[in-house]
Amino acid sequence: MENEVTLKRFLEIRRELGHTQAEFAALLGVSNTTADIERGRTKLSGKVITELLKQFKVNPLWLFGESEQKYLETSHTSVIPKVVTVDASDNENMVLVNAKAAAGYPQNISDTSWYRQLPAFDLPIPEFRNATYRGFQVEGDSMLPNLHPGEWVLARAIEHIDHVSPNKMYVVVLQDSVMVKKIEKRPNSNNITLVSLNETYPPYNIKPFQIQEIWEVGSKITFNVDATTDSGLLRQLQASMEELKNQLQHVKKV
Incomplete structure (x- = not known):
């Protein structure tokens, strides 16, 4: 049986990632549910530990209570494009x-x-x-x-x-x-x-x-550009006001 710290931390990871026991089991390659692991009835296999590291960067040492660093490489996560495509002339498109x-x-x-x-x-x-x-x-x-x-x-x-x-x-x-x-x-x-x-x-x-x-x-x-957007209506209103002002000035002069 796993020690209590490991069981507690495994449960903590699942909840933190927002998965149900069935969802987490599917991601980790465990049949049906992670309930037996969380209750200590099933041993935490090497495969599960590997998947936790590979998919979620969970530190195995943290999982076993030997480190306080929960995740590995969190500050070095690469977000660059995984694939870049080029055209017939080898220019990136x-x-x-x-x-x-x-x-x-x-x-x-x-x-x-x-x-x-x-x-x-x-x-x-x-x-x-x-x-x-x-x-x-x-x-x-x-x-x-x-x-x-x-x-x-x-x-x-x-x-x-x-x-x-x-x-x-x-x-x-x-x-x-x-x-x-x-x-x-x-x-x-x-x-x-x-x-x-x-x-x-x-x-x-x-x-x-x-x-x-x-x-x-x-x-x-953007498509379907509409001339009567709010800003378009505002411009029309301003133009109408200017025209009205001009008419009033003209009336005063007369």
């Missing part, structure tokens, strides 16, 4: 990931053949030189009013999580999803906070190792 493709992106992130199904193009504009860019389609309304569902963002690859700014938006590729968020890192905290611009979506915390890639949003492509 910009891959477009639509909302449908984004659903499979995290699982195929290192599969070079998967990227061939995605459209790609070269954008001959100086701002898009000397860096790796990718286009992502916005899904959902969590970044309203800045980004609307169906719009596209063009984003630059970030090498390290320390390079993020709280004033910018990012495409964050997690182990199971792709989303556009602001990123906040609090001092003396192991957590990364993902923040939506739409205040109906509460911020939530993740661990650095859960991030596979980060792309800094630099511009967006």
Whole structure:
């Protein structure tokens, strides 16, 4: 039977990662549920310990109560693109990931053949030189009013999580999803906070190792541009007011 510290810490990791016993069992390759491990009925196998280290960077020494460092390599997590695509002339091009493709992106992130199904193009504009860019389609309304569902963002690859700014938006590729968020890192905290611009979506915390890639949003492509947006209406109103003023002045002179 495992010692109480190990059982307590195994349970702590599962809860911290937000998985049920069945979900955690599936991730770790354990049949059915982790309940027996947590109750001390089943020994924590080498395979499970390896998966905890490989998938979640859990320090085995911490798990057995011999270290206070829970995670390994949290400050050195690589978030650079796993695959970069080039055109026939060996020039790097910009891959477009639509909302449908984004659903499979995290699982195929290192599969070079998967990227061939995605459209790609070269954008001959100086701002898009000397860096790796990718286009992502916005899904959902969590970044309203800045980004609307169906719009596209063009984003630059970030090498390290320390390079993020709280004033910018990012495409964050997690182990199971792709989303556009602001990123906040609090001092003396192991957590990364993902923040939506739409205040109906509460911020939530993740661990650095859960991030596979980060792309800094630099511009967006929008369609169905409407001349009667709020700013357009405001300009029309201002023009009408100026015209009214001119008419009044003309009346006074007469």
